[in-house]
Amino acid sequence: MKAFMKHIIFRGGLKLFFWLGKILKKKHLKKFSIMLGSLLCLFPWTRKNIAFENLKIAFGEQYSEKELKKILKKFIQEVILTALEVAFIVKKNEKLAPWAKAEGVELLDEALKQNKGVIALSGHIGNIPVMLAWLAEKGYPVAVLFKEGKYLPEGFLYNLISSYKIYPIPMHSDREVPKEIIKALNKNMIVFILADQARPGVYAKFFGKYVQCQKGAFVIALRKNSPIIPVFIVREKEGHTIKFYREEFQLLQPQNKSFLFSDEYLVKLIENYNFILESLIRKHPEQYYWFHRRFKKMLH
Structure with missing residues (x-):
């Protein structure tokens, strides 16, 4: 009931x-x-x-x-x-150009030139649909991993995403999703993954706490040698700003390849991403989606 x-x-x-x-x-x-x-x-x-x-x-x-x-x-x-x-x-049926501006979009352009696809790591901050639709309107090949809301009408998000010529990757199962992400990367698409929810993976620092963090996006990027670009959208006085960051994961790649997929190495990559997201949240605390149980499993 x-x-x-x-x-x-x-x-x-x-x-x-x-x-x-x-x-x-x-x-x-x-x-x-x-x-x-x-x-x-x-x-x-x-x-x-x-x-x-x-x-x-x-x-x-x-x-x-x-x-x-x-x-x-x-x-x-x-x-x-x-x-x-x-x-x-x-x-x-609004055009998105007046709604947002981009800072550091040249990082995305450089990454796409590698022709290996791009993992766009984002999080639940700001108006995410505006960010995705703005990039798609500019002609960028955007794909997004998403999960239909439990109480939403059937296919609501899928239809909304598709209407903006964004490639939808529904979160059906942990087995099928990596295949769909790799398929999009092989087409040199920008795959948006909101990587800030508590999911089984590793424990990494976020707001001074060790919380559950998903590692799948990083594992796929390493296996495919695809560039990672952290990208977020925030509301500022003059409107929305889409911010692209240079991920240092290529610079962090260890000489010992057996260490490459270790949890210790993945935690370093995840904490780089967490640091960028946390810095934005501290500047705009009202814009983060606090309804999620982000701290439900912590190491004490």
């Missing part, structure tokens, strides 16, 4: 957001998200509690509880604004 109610709420919420995306003007999106986010903060709900616990783990020594609650409120408003922006773009 509980799952059924969540399904109904999610479907209703989607219809509401896409309706709002159709009727609201761009200048009204932020005002509406502030209003609705402030209202939602007044009620107790499970995901809000999870987000607050995550904020306490990450920033408990830096901010007071009152300050953390302000960040939580801004985060919920940001989630709503992101959803409204996506709905607005889809319903109004």
Whole structure:
């Protein structure tokens, strides 16, 4: 019964957001998200509690509880604004060029020249659909690994991703996904992987804690000798900024090839990625997706 109610709420919420995306003007999106986010903060709900616990783990020594609650409120408003922006773009068939700018995109261009595909390591920060659609609109061959939401309508994300000429790689099984990623890399595509969720792999440092981190993206990149480019999107005063970073993993490759796929070496690569992501989160704490149970399994 509980799952059924969540399904109904999610479907209703989607219809509401896409309706709002159709009727609201761009200048009204932020005002509406502030209003609705402030209202939602007044009620107790499970995901809000999870987000607050995550904020306490990450920033408990830096901010007071009152300050953390302000960040939580801004985060919920940001989630709503992101959803409204996506709905607005889809319903109004908006061109993405005015919505974002890119810093360091030449790193991506250089990597593509190797003709080995690119692993684009990203995370749950900022308006990810805008980043993917912006790059696809610019003519980049974008693929993305994704998982359909449990309570979303069947095929919702697949259809949305495909509509922007982005190659979808559904997360069906740990056996099939690497094959699909390699297939996309063989076509010299940019495969986006959001590598910041707690999944079995190795333990690496993130916000001073040793948390579960997935290593599959790094293993595939090493086996294929494909370049890794960390790339994230954040909201700044003038709009969204897509930030590309030079991953030092080629420079870190050890002389001893037997060490190449060891957990010790992979942890170094993952912590480089974690460091970049953490630095961005510290600058924009309200833009990270704190609803995920990122710290659910930690080494003490």
